[in-house]
Amino acid sequence: MYTALGLQKKLRNGQATVTVVDPRSYMTYQPFLPEAAAGALEPRHVVVPLRKVLRRCNIITGRVASIAHQDRKVTVEPEAGEPYDIDYDILVVALGSIARTLPIPGLADCGIGFKQVEEAIALRNHVLEQFDIAASTTDEEVRRRALTFVVVGGGFAGAEALGELENMAQYARRYYPRIGKGDMRWVLVDAAERILPEVGDEMGVYAVEELSNRGVEIRLKTFLNSCENGHVVLSKGKPFDSNTIVWTAGVKANPVLADSDLPLDGRGRVTCTADMRVAGTDDAWAAGDNAAVPDLTADDPDAVCAPNAQHAVRQAKLLAKNIVATLNGEQPKEYRHKYVGSVASLGLYRGVAHVYGVKVKGFPAWFMHRTYHMSKMPTFNRKARVLVDWTMALLFRREVVTLGRMRMPRDEFRRAAAPKD
Known part of the structure; x- marks a missing residue:
């Protein structure tokens, strides 16, 4: 979206046509997914509608099935109808990443992802549904199972999702007199020696202590072996x-790249030069999680930029400038950005940060997390809506209601319309 937005602003009328292909009609600002899941933000406010922002671009809602760069063709599978090919002159590969899963028995059937806004909404509804189940049953085993929550993966997504959801659950508990604080069980599982490695050892230890003090079980150097039928x-x-069972154990490059003739590295990402041009080509570019762009600020000459939003947004903006420069006969610029640090939220008023060598924890880190990400949220419209959501949350209590049955809107009608025996 950022690349298309930059091209839309910088290209002269009639100079080029920009076509954006995406399976969703919106861009998700993923750092705000934990707050959307916890009800602190309206889900619609953490996404940016492409057709509203990219008014001068052609938007196709469909999934890219394959890329044949030698033939200058992309095969698209639309929401409905038969697949078709799109011809192009210049290609921008910004397919991003998907959840990295493992062949763990039961994971595909029982696991819940946390990468898209629909997953965040479903997870919020699911957690509150478990409260309804636990408060309405007389079966202790059913109750214990409903109030046990497992998050696999201790990176940003896992730690922030658990922190926000646990915070929401503790608040929701006041409306369920039969559920005590000790009835809930939260478990964070990670194969590494610490969580949130991006914020450094000291802040990672603080994050463990903070979550442990809230009753969260931290299982480090631990693997999920199976979860068939919810048996962990x-x-x-x-x-x-x-x-x-929430799965946040890493990401991998979009597997669509494997069905292309573009050069890939050992992790399945597109091999790029420092100016984000696909290696060996003049008219293909890549950025973001699916691109292996050399990190010119690192000491290791073979280092590539980490797959995170900090690099992706900056790469996308420079990529738009580089494409316009080449169209105008100018030289593109190399991408160079020194990693400034990381911030993470662990729930309301709690967080950790390691920015420019400065370590911050607690409320100041939480405030830094919100301030930074609101500044990076695309469009003034979305910034304003996020700010209003936060202001309303200060004035009024959280809404503790599950709309999980919206996944099955026709069930009641089907029962009413079913023929009677």
Whole structure:
């Protein structure tokens, strides 16, 4: 979206036609997904509608099935109808990444992802549904299973999702007199020695202490072996049952790239030069999670930029300038950005940060997290809506209501319309 927006602004009328192909009609600002899941932000305010922002671009809602750069063709699978090919002169590959999963028994059936806004909404509804189940049953096993929540992956997505959801659950508990604080069980599982490695060792230790003080079980150097039918078996400790298994254990480049003739590195990302041109081509470019762009600020000459939003947004903006420069006969610029640090939220008024070598924790880090990400939120419209949501949250209590049955809007009608025996 950022690349298309830059091209839309910088290209002269009639100079080129920009076509954007995406399976969703909006861009998701992923750093705000935990707050959307916890109800602190309206889900519609963490996404940017492409057709509203990219008014001078041609938007196609469909999935890219394959790329044949030698023939200058992209095969698109639309929402409905038969696949078709799109011809192009210049290609920008910004397919991003998908969840990196493992062949763990039961994961595909029981796991819940946390990368798209629909997953965040579903997870919020699901957690609150478990409260309804636990408060309405007389079966202790059903109750225990409903109130056990497992998050696999201790990076940004996992730690922030758990922190926000646990915070929301503790607030929601006041409306469920039969559910005590000790009835809930939150488990964070990670194969590494610490969580949130991006914020450094000291802040990672603080994050563990903060979550542990809130009753969260931190299982480090631990693997999920299986979760068939919600029966969780870890590499350490006793097995237990859970209705909620959230998978946030890393990402990988979009597998569509494997069905292309573009050069890929060992991790399946497009091999790029420092100006984000696809290696060996003059008319193909790439940026973001699916691009292996050399990190010119690193000491290692073979280092590439990490797949995170900090690089992706900056790469996208420079990429638009580079494409326009080449169209005007000018030389593109190399991407160079020194990593400034990281911020992470652990729930309301709690956070950790390591920015420009300065370590911050607690409320100041939480405030830095909100301030930074609001500044990076695309469009003034969305910035204003996010700010209003936060202001309303200060004035009024959270809404604790599940709309999970919206996934099945016709069930009640089907029962009413079913023929009677």
